[in-house]
Amino acid sequence: MVSLSVLNAPTNDCFAFYFRFCVYSFIFIQFTYQFNVPMVSEPFLSMFLIFAVRSYRSCFRKQPPQPRFRCHSSSKDRFHFSATTSTRKSPAVRLDSKVLLFIETQYSHLGKLIIEALEASRMKFKAEISGKSLPMLTNLDKGKFAVIIFENFDKYLNMNKWNRELLDKYCREYDVGIIGFMPSHEEKAESLPIRGFPLQIDTNVKLRDYQLNPSSNVLRITRVGESHLGNLPGEDWSVFYSNHSTYKSIGESYLRDNDVDISNNKLDNSLSTGISTNKRDQGLFDGIQRVIFGNGFNFWLHKLLLLDSISYLSRGKLSLPLQRHILIDIDDIFVGEHGTRMKPADVEALLDAQRRLRLLIPGFRFNLGFSGKYFHKGSPEEDEGDDMIIEHAREFWWFCHMWSHSQPHIYENITLLEAQMKLNKEFAEKHNIPIDSGYSIAPHHSGVYPVHEPLYEAWKRVWNVRVTSTEEYPHLRPARLRRGFIHRGIMVLPRQTCGLYTHTIYIDKYPGGRTKLDNSIFGGELFYSFIFNPISVFMTHMSNYGNDRLALYTFESVIKFVQCWTNLKLQILPPIQLATKYFQMHPDESDPIWMNPCNDKRHFAIWSSNKSCEQLPKFLVIGPQKTGTTALYTFLTVHPAIQSNSPSPDTFEEVQFFNGKNYYKGLDWYMNFYPLPKNSTGNYFFEKSATYFDGELVPMRAHALLPNAKIITILISPIKRAYSWYQHVRSHRDPVALNYSFHQVITANEKSPKPLRDLRNRCLNPGCYAVHLERWLNYFTPQQLMIIDGEELKSDPVSVMDRLQRFLKIEPHFEYKNHLRFDPRKGFYCQVTKRNDTKCLGRSKGRLYTPMDPKSEKLLQAFYMPHNVALSKLLTRLHQPIPPWLEEDLSNS
Numbered sequence: 001m002v003s004l005s006v007l008n009a010p011t012n013d014c015f016a017f018y019f020r021f022c023v024y025s026f027i028f029i030q031f032t033y034q035f036n037v038p039m040v041s042e043p044f045l046s047m048f049l050i051f052a053v054r055s056y057r058s059c060f061r062k063q064p065p066q067p068r069f070r071c072h073s074s075s076k077d078r079f080h081f082s083a084t085t086s087t088r089k090s091p092a093v094r095l096d097s098k099v100l101l102f103i104e105t106q107y108s109h110l111g112k113l114i115i116e117a118l119e120a121s122r123m124k125f126k127a128e129i130s131g132k133s134l135p136m137l138t139n140l141d142k143g144k145f146a147v148i149i150f151e152n153f154d155k156y157l158n159m160n161k162w163n164r165e166l167l168d169k170y171c172r173e174y175d176v177g178i179i180g181f182m183p184s185h186e187e188k189a190e191s192l193p194i195r196g197f198p199l200q201i202d203t204n205v206k207l208r209d210y211q212l213n214p215s216s217n218v219l220r221i222t223r224v225g226e227s228h229l230g231n232l233p234g235e236d237w238s239v240f241y242s243n244h245s246t247y248k249s250i251g252e253s254y255l256r257d258n259d260v261d262i263s264n265n266k267l268d269n270s271l272s273t274g275i276s277t278n279k280r281d282q283g284l285f286d287g288i289q290r291v292i293f294g295n296g297f298n299f300w301l302h303k304l305l306l307l308d309s310i311s312y313l314s315r316g317k318l319s320l321p322l323q324r325h326i327l328i329d330i331d332d333i334f335v336g337e338h339g340t341r342m343k344p345a346d347v348e349a350l351l352d353a354q355r356r357l358r359l360l361i362p363g364f365r366f367n368l369g370f371s372g373k374y375f376h377k378g379s380p381e382e383d384e385g386d387d388m389i390i391e392h393a394r395e396f397w398w399f400c401h402m403w404s405h406s407q408p409h410i411y412e413n414i415t416l417l418e419a420q421m422k423l424n425k426e427f428a429e430k431h432n433i434p435i436d437s438g439y440s441i442a443p444h445h446s447g448v449y450p451v452h453e454p455l456y457e458a459w460k461r462v463w464n465v466r467v468t469s470t471e472e473y474p475h476l477r478p479a480r481l482r483r484g485f486i487h488r489g490i491m492v493l494p495r496q497t498c499g500l501y502t503h504t505i506y507i508d509k510y511p512g513g514r515t516k517l518d519n520s521i522f523g524g525e526l527f528y529s530f531i532f533n534p535i536s537v538f539m540t541h542m543s544n545y546g547n548d549r550l551a552l553y554t555f556e557s558v559i560k561f562v563q564c565w566t567n568l569k570l571q572i573l574p575p576i577q578l579a580t581k582y583f584q585m586h587p588d589e590s591d592p593i594w595m596n597p598c599n600d601k602r603h604f605a606i607w608s609s610n611k612s613c614e615q616l617p618k619f620l621v622i623g624p625q626k627t628g629t630t631a632l633y634t635f636l637t638v639h640p641a642i643q644s645n646s647p648s649p650d651t652f653e654e655v656q657f658f659n660g661k662n663y664y665k666g667l668d669w670y671m672n673f674y675p676l677p678k679n680s681t682g683n684y685f686f687e688k689s690a691t692y693f694d695g696e697l698v699p700m701r702a703h704a705l706l707p708n709a710k711i712i713t714i715l716i717s718p719i720k721r722a723y724s725w726y727q728h729v730r731s732h733r734d735p736v737a738l739n740y741s742f743h744q745v746i747t748a749n750e751k752s753p754k755p756l757r758d759l760r761n762r763c764l765n766p767g768c769y770a771v772h773l774e775r776w777l778n779y780f781t782p783q784q785l786m787i788i789d790g791e792e793l794k795s796d797p798v799s800v801m802d803r804l805q806r807f808l809k810i811e812p813h814f815e816y817k818n819h820l821r822f823d824p825r826k827g828f829y830c831q832v833t834k835r836n837d838t839k840c841l842g843r844s845k846g847r848l849y850t851p852m853d854p855k856s857e858k859l860l861q862a863f864y865m866p867h868n869v870a871l872s873k874l875l876t877r878l879h880q881p882i883p884p885w886l887e888e889d890l891s892n893s
């Protein structure tokens, strides 16, 4: 870790004790002496003794840690960085903002860490195993990658000739830079030439002290002028030498010839003797820019330098902003056990720290959460602390909790939930606590995600809540993948932890020791939370501000460290503005993704007990429309063990949850279509919504909620399907379809009126079967997918239903042959009733209409030809039979 001088200073309590002890002793002696009063039995003496003992205890208990460390560069160096965005000129070619990362193996250590850093900074990337063939580098005239990273730079140097030439050519033509990490070598070597470059390396070197090159224009987030003192971790560094002008040093270090820890030594000022551990190749030698690292991520600063290198080489296309907004919540400001709560001195320290932090972050305020029921529930001194917080209420921001800190998800009844909130509101009004922040937190994340609808409703009604935050979306871990979402107008922000919990209150009892906390602050996890997240909401608790005041130590330290080593501009915003900014930066996160709460233990624990995971379908019939989905739906419901959702007032048997607006109604809304198991007769729920097949987001959403579901699709000739669909919308009096012939619809082009173009797309797109099936197969395995031939469903539904039951593994096996019969009047198979009649589908299924005109048929054969070819390839890949209609369509086109 970095060199620090973190000191434990005596607290103010100690000085106060000495001072008061002297004053009172003096008065006591004077009084006794002058009036000759026997004081020993007097209350005055006992009070004096109590005071002395209490002050002595607080003075001589172990002192809380103080946030002190040396920042080597002076404050005037701040913001003297050379490149806010890269000074490199943009090339004339077009490039995607994506990284191509070559990793050693799927499990290689550094590769995983690089992936984590890219994910945490939300950079798009494609990871490939080095040594295999290169992925496609271009798409038409567009370069697919803006930067290329090699986890092991040797893999680039030793690439086979053909691939190397291809990659270098791409880099030159698209002006794409390469980043590489030198791997550790088996043996120590000196002045080893790097093949093909005017560059030499020493390998397996031990180093000490690290100084950034102030003139390096790669540095952007990393602040110029700072230096790390002490040994660099590892004994496998590579250092670089070159006389060629193409190479510029980014950072330099010094050889360490013994293992003596020199962490508090001064930096060796003879920089001329420094050797380069990171090199920037300016491309003057072979036209390709590179950044080479002499070691991996063992050295804490390298992750930061990687971000800067990516930004530099991508000309700012892949860059994080320099502004960082933070919010520090102090949850449960009145909730805590006797002896761990805040005392007046702690409140004083909190106010002092807030004042100091304002010098670093203008306008800084802590954000305090309260549950009024626990006010004044400590020792007399702790109650004084509570009073002092209230006295200074206007100096903080505030947010409401539940009155008794109870978890909202246990309240099935919204009235009770509201009553709890109202009690807390009355408490706030009585004590003059500002209550207009629009922000709230639920105890233990309960009810936020998975969503407890009554909580959202009560929050809005009682507190007009517009923002909350949680660590649980989509899951607690990994923290780097936490995201936000908006539900019912309430913005849910992702929340970070800072390594402090309600029970971590003393530095010498910190789990893993103080080093663990310090490592996180000084270049570790907490530091990188600031780096990766332009907006961070941190959660702390009241106990972290009493006792050893670990939160004050942690935040003052990390904020100073961030300011010392980076050019980041730290800012603070009240919750509503903060959340608005977050969703402006990440509009793609607004839509929630509903997952099954039963698949995450923590989610299950904070999910309402009146719900059951059985209230979800086990399989989906996804369409597409007009392929016989209603017939299949009807046949399925005849099965005694299978049950569909209850009907929707708007869309009848189809719920249409995963596409369109219904998704925003939330999981409860969807689950209400499935009765609780105790009321249900069937035990195998399914849903049929024929528009799911071609919905862009549907496979992703369906997989998030139902990862183990089986997916059933029916295919008929896309030409027939398109015509049937046209007849269907006409019979539903669609004005555009009524105005235009089928031929006009399918021949609409970009000059046609928009409604006509839209109708054409809705008519033709679902028939591009392979594209849609591939999308489903991105999320579900081939074993989860059953493709039914729609023509077979018409001519031999009994065989289809038998196969389907086996695929679904449904017991008992149902003999459909006794329950389906061909009805010559309808021209289709129908259900056999108890009275041995047939019950067929309505007139809208199996319509009579004039045959398609040959011109349109020919045109559609040509249109669907490439899609049908792709489908036949896909079916072959999946070991599925090619249906006769597909063979016929292919031979006709």
Ligand SMILES: Nc1ncnc2c1ncn2[C@@H]1O[C@H](COP(=O)(O)OS(=O)(=O)O)[C@@H](OP(=O)(O)O)[C@H]1O
Residues within 6 Å of the ligand: 624, 625, 626, 627, 628, 629, 630, 631, 690, 724, 725, 727, 728, 793, 794, 828, 829, 830, 841, 844, 845, 846, 847
């Ligand atoms: N048993 C049975 N009875 C009636 N109809 C049957 C049956 N099996 C398959 N089909 C064919 O189903 C076509 C309607 O498909 P969908 O039910 O998927 O249409 S919809 O998307 O739900 O509107 C419908 O299309 P049209 O013939 O164009 O009306 C039928 O051909």
